[in-house]
Amino acid sequence: MVVLNKIYTKTGDHGETTLGDGSRVAKHGMRVTSYGSVDEVNATVGLARLHASDEMDARLAAIQNDLFDLGADLCRPDLHKDAEAEYPPLRMIETQVKRLETEIDAMNAGLEPLRSFILPGGSALAAHLHLCRTVSRRAERETVELATMESVNPQAVKYLNRLSDWFFVAARVANENGTADVLWVPGANR
Template structure:
């Protein structure tokens, strides 16, 4: 259980932060940027939820919880030493990826195939979900870059890849099952 009785600690005043294993690294370290962008994705998702109701809101809430799991996963390096932690460190599981895939498939079954790219927008929820999509893509790029230098849970990378797809399809659902999608017209303003 987490207990936060004091919010500021002053331990980061010199530009360093602690990872989940206690190691101290620069606040600009790639790992910190990766899990920080996952946190940013979660914050944009909180904004999207202001416009969501019913099952969509419930799904977004599940994803917000997953994003905290993902941040916990990414902030703890050296997976080979997980057994030394004294507890089982939290890692994203393939079952979480599979849940996203099943939800994408279910939502996509309601939609007609696209014949054009779409522009981010339409309803307020769709616009926010497109923002979530782009921020999660940035988190994915940073995590993939990190994986070229350090060991990363492969399920974490897969989760981020599916998540941006999930947000794309959910944005179409939020646009009246795609009927209110804003279509790109190539060269429209030439």
């Protein structure tokens, strides 16, 4: 259980922060950048939820919870020391990835195939979901970069990859099942 009764600690005043294993690192480090972007995705999902139906809101709420799990996973370095930890570290697991895949397939089943690229927009919900998509793509890129330097749970990378796809398909659903998608017209303004 997390207890936060003091919000500021002053421990980060010199540009460092504490990771989940207690180690201190620079706030500009790649691991902090990676889980910081995951936190940003979560904030954009909160905006999208303001425009969502009950069913979509429930799915987005589940994603927000997963994103906290993902942040907890990413803030805990060195997968090889998990067995030595006082408490088992929270790690992303395959079932979280599979749930996204199942939901993507279900949403996509009711959509016509794309015949053009889509511009981010349409309904308010779709526009916010496209923002979620682009921020999650950045979080994925940063997490993949982190994985070239340090150990990263492979399920964390898979989850981020599926998540941006989930947001894309959900945005199409939010645009009247794709019928109100805003299509790119190549060279339209030449």
